[in-house]
Amino acid sequence: MSKIFKRPRSMKDVPTHYCPGCGHGLIHRLVCEVIDELGIREKTIAIAPVGCAVFAYDYWDFDTMEAPHGRTPAVATGVKRMLPDKFVFTYQGDGDLAAIGTAEIIHAGNRGEKISVIFVNNGVYGMTGGQMAPTTLLGQVTATSQFKRRADKEGYPIKILEMMSYLPGVVYLERTSIFSPKEIIKTKEAIRRSFQTQLDGKGFSMVEVISPCPTYWALSPIDAMKRIEKEVIKEYPLGVIKGN
Amino acid sequence: MKTGTKTRIDAERCKGCELCISVCPKKLLGKKGKVNKRGIQYIILKDADNCTGCALCAMICPDCAIEIK
Amino acid sequence: MKIKYLTTGNEACAEAAIRAGCRFYAGYPITPQNELIAYMSKRLEEIGGVFIQSESEIAAINMVLGASATGARAMTSSSSPGISLKQEGISYMAGCELPAVIVNVMRGGPGLGNISGAQSDYFQATKGGGHGDYRLIVLAPAAIQEMFDLTYEAFAIAEKYRNPVMIFADGIIGQMMEPLEFDKGIKPSGVTEKNWTMTGAKDRPPRCIKSLFMKEGALEKHNINLQEKYCRISKNETRFEEFETKDADVILVGYGTTSRILRSCVPLLREEGIKAGLIRPITLWPFPYNALSRYAKKNVKFITVEMNAGQMVEDIRLAVQDDTKVHFYGRMGGGIPTEEEIIKFIKKISI
Structure with missing residues (x-):
């Protein structure tokens, strides 16, 4: 009997280290489903970030490598330029991409590097213990914004996609979430469009996935999903930011 | 309504996050107090007969713990 | 051609x-x-x-x-x-x-x-x-x-x-x-076959x-x-070059630009009766400790000249294992040591 729903071929049959209700495992799976459906597992090279997803290479059954914190798009640039026929994507968290690696992501986009970027935005640094990220919402308490994030002291939540939409080299940008099955389907389709953009040789693309961090939001997994729907997507509106 | 599908939950893979419970349209999933090797109360399908195999639970599971045949 | x-x-x-x-x-x-x-x-x-x-x-x-x-x-x-x-x-x-x-x-x-x-x-x-x-x-x-x-x-x-x-x-x-x-x-x-590169996991297990x-x-x-x-x-x-070291009482040590200056100092010093030689490390790591240590037992002075405040001199001391034999002359901040300065320094410590 054919299976209606099973673990994708590109996802290793091992448990992940992620906390209960963490979005990373789900997004890893969506990436793998798209890779399997496009039939590109054997030509895929993934660049994992530093952060919670640093162990992504333990879960993906294709070529993977690490990059220093935030340098992920620079490493991907080196790989893709030498192997233009391979499929190269980075998987980055908001600390990796929107803080320490801001220069690398913007310039990779500006050069129109033909890479795909999966940007997982959960508004905190998970791996190091829930510190404030550039994407943390105003009013949010974290390990390093104990009196709530204040605009006049800690600045505003950064919207990387909107910033990058002005760069001509950037072809496709979409923000999605995973708080419901409907949004999960949309996220998968966005990942597919991003990957297809690269396969068509068109240029830089990125999908920002608004994802829960129940542990450092101090919410149950279900309440963390509700918070995204009620609160987070007001700051980070979902939809295609650039491209079609 | 029986659809002939079979939903299998891998108790050892389950982290008990309950996201599947929240999306099941027929509220067929739950916990029974049983724990897996990691000490986590895992999710079980309480009423297999009424499961339609819609796969929403599998879709939202962050741990690939649910398989539907 | x-x-x-x-x-x-x-x-x-x-x-x-x-x-x-x-x-x-x-x-x-x-x-x-x-x-x-x-x-x-x-x-x-x-x-x-x-x-x-x-x-x-x-x-x-x-x-x-x-x-x-x-x-x-x-x-x-x-x-x-x-x-x-x-x-x-x-x-x-x-x-x-x-x-x-x-x-x-x-x-x-x-x-x-x-x-x-x-x-x-x-x-x-x-x-x-x-x-x-x-x-x-x-x-x-x-x-x-x-x-x-x-x-x-x-x-x-x-x-x-x-x-x-x-x-x-x-x-x-x-x-x-x-x-x-x-x-x-x-x-x-030296082009090698590589079994570790990122090329996509085609017909082989994935690499990391x-x-x-x-x-x-x-x-x-x-x-x-x-x-x-x-x-x-x-x-x-490990690589180095030796010049006139066989009978040397004074071994100059330098690399890169300073080694060129030191090389011209050797004949000038010999004209003045100071038996000088030169050891020029080509690999700074691995450092040619043995090239220096085999002269350490002899009654030889080691003069290291660098365009810094004295950095390689620490490796010379490790090689020679006798600080009384190791001397340093350097110029910093883009200064270039001249033959005259170096010879004057050597004469001062030789007396």
């Missing part, structure tokens, strides 16, 4: 990289290595390689890391402040065991310093620079021809040991002109390149393997 022409050290280095099979270069402008990046932008385009002027030195070294992971021969170059920025990437490359050639055309420091040639990055290059227990293979050319020859070889050495190699030059070697000669048909050497080892004891094992590799490198790759 030989090609012979007059060129700068920076351009000789770049041409050597091309001839050694370098097909990826990423860099960022900084004086005094700008001729190198400009040359690479032209030559790599001509031969179908990849040149990227990166947004930063940090991005440049990480692009090189990525290119190297595909098995390509890759290079970056910079000068002191830029090399400081690259240290993170160099540490990761050492940890991931990725080969690459990194050129440092040194300038005066600390901080922004100035743009004159200096040798004040010796500690950074030979004792670490970045974090963790790792070693860079450090080659110190003293002439334009050697800038070419060592850069050409650096790619093969890097690939052989899967380790970054640094070409350790200074602004003077980088920018001065001398004749350069090489075979017209020179081909890349990483420096993170979290399992109990795994990182210690990784480090033990690295140290064993560094031992092999020390055994096989």
